[in-house]
Amino acid sequence: MDFSxxxxxxxxxxxxxxxxxxxxxxxxxxxxLLKQPEAQTEQLAAALTKLRTEIKLCxxxxxxxxTELCEICSNPNRISEIVCVVEDIRDVMAIENTGQYRGHYHxxxxxxxxxxxxxxxxxxxxxxxxxxxxxxxxxIIFALSSTLEGDTTNFxxxxxxxxxxxxxxxxxxxxxxxxxxxxADEVTLGRSITNRVPFENSMKN
Amino acid sequence: MDFSxxxxxxxxxxxxxxxxxxxxxxxxxxxxLLKQPEAQTEQLAAALTKLRTEIKLCxxxxxxxxTELCEICSNPNRISEIVCVVEDIRDVMAIENTGQYRGHYHxxxxxxxxxxxxxxxxxxxxxxxxxxxxxxxxxIIFALSSTLEGDTTNFxxxxxxxxxxxxxxxxxxxxxxxxxxxxADEVTLGRSITNRVPFENSMKN
Numbered sequence: 001m002d003f004s005x006x007x008x009x010x011x012x013x014x015x016x017x018x019x020x021x022x023x024x025x026x027x028x029x030x031x032x033l034l035k036q037p038e039a040q041t042e043q044l045a046a047a048l049t050k051l052r053t054e055i056k057l058c059x060x061x062x063x064x065x066x067t068e069l070c071e072i073c074s075n076p077n078r079i080s081e082i083v084c085v086v087e088d089i090r091d092v093m094a095i096e097n098t099g100q101y102r103g104h105y106h107x108x109x110x111x112x113x114x115x116x117x118x119x120x121x122x123x124x125x126x127x128x129x130x131x132x133x134x135x136x137x138x139x140i141i142f143a144l145s146s147t148l149e150g151d152t153t154n155f156x157x158x159x160x161x162x163x164x165x166x167x168x169x170x171x172x173x174x175x176x177x178x179x180x181x182x183x184a185d186e187v188t189l190g191r192s193i194t195n196r197v198p199f200e201n202s203m204k205n
Numbered sequence: 206m207d208f209s210x211x212x213x214x215x216x217x218x219x220x221x222x223x224x225x226x227x228x229x230x231x232x233x234x235x236x237x238l239l240k241q242p243e244a245q246t247e248q249l250a251a252a253l254t255k256l257r258t259e260i261k262l263c264x265x266x267x268x269x270x271x272t273e274l275c276e277i278c279s280n281p282n283r284i285s286e287i288v289c290v291v292e293d294i295r296d297v298m299a300i301e302n303t304g305q306y307r308g309h310y311h312x313x314x315x316x317x318x319x320x321x322x323x324x325x326x327x328x329x330x331x332x333x334x335x336x337x338x339x340x341x342x343x344x345i346i347f348a349l350s351s352t353l354e355g356d357t358t359n360f361x362x363x364x365x366x367x368x369x370x371x372x373x374x375x376x377x378x379x380x381x382x383x384x385x386x387x388x389a390d391e392v393t394l395g396r397s398i399t400n401r402v403p404f405e406n407s408m409k410n
Contacts, residue, residue: 005271007260011253033256051239052239065209089209
């Protein structure tokens with residue numbers, strides 16, 4: 001792309017570094033900003049800068065937070081003895097939206113993925129193991145994506161926790177509610193048969 | 206969406222004001238920025254702010270430019286007597302990419318669209334008419350989108366230019382190169398028959 005303006009080119013270049021945004025989309029977004037009042041661009045730039053410089057990670061669960069201890073960890077009504085291990089804040093938001101979980105979280109910040117150069121030391125696995133060894137946790141629920149990386153991460157943490165006698169579980173894998181059986185893949189269907197639940201339980205929700 | 210952080214919520218809110226970016230995408234983009242070095246966010250914010258505050262419109266053609274007169278208008282090799290009227294900088298870039306045009310441009314900054322509250326006074330139509338009346342232009346080429354708004358804008362400008370005796374033309378409408386005839390719509394096909402060109406001309410490119 002040939003730009004008539006260096007300023008425009010720079011803005012488009014920076015914008016197109018975002019995932020899923022190519023040069024054309026970046027140009028569309030930047031031209032949109034140019035048509036809007038100057039305040040909108042200022043607010044966007046300020047919000048991004050402020051977020052990047054002032055955001056904290058909760059010292060207990062490593063969730064994104066404005067304060068030293070996040071809202072969930074500082075809520076006395078939550079059960080701190082049950083810890084749900086998730087990848088990032090989006091998973092926390094998804095589980096919170098169900099309204100079914102009253103325990104704490106532990107945000108790893110990613111999954112073990114040698115292909116992307118992410119090893120266990122880059123994730124907050126050590127603090128989790130220490131929390132368990134300090135005897136503060138009764139149950140760990142693994143809620144990572146059901147992918148190779150997710151399973152590897154689960155297994156790595158499971159191995160680290162060996163000998164602590166802690167209760168571990170993973171969220172149930174099975175056919176999505178509302179899904180047709182014939183379109184389910186074999187692995188999911190297989191697991192959903194192996195891990196079948198008493199019929200009474202299925203009526204609880 | 207329930208956010209655990211006000212800073213995060215603000216950044217997502219601002220980001221989701223951009224066209225085609227919903228809350229979920231905004232969250233994904235913002236979380237991506239959080240994982241990248243702080244410098245990337247700073248550069249993005251700085252580029253946007255700089256663009257919005259320092260960008261100029263070329264005083265002759267109203268194209269986006271870093272200087273008082275844009276690169277095209279200040280190029281002595283371009284034919285200033287032919288002016289191609291376009292909607293915005295993207296159209297300038299598209300026509301420049303063809304390498305077929307050596308004249309000047311006039312960027313309107315939009316199309317007349319009562320539905321969006323855009324009237325002739327919000328576009329740079331007056332300076333174009335003045336330029337023509339000053340006798341500096343020999344031919345006007347209308348290159349707006351072939352929509353109701355585009356045609357309305359063309360016609361409005363055409364009416365404003367009445368009596369000046371200026372030569373006006375529009376870019377050719379017809380079947381796209383490489384397109385199957387049977388899938389073309391009737392209006393396009395009809396126009397391409399009415400405005401047929403001598404066969405020798407079609408072999409020039």
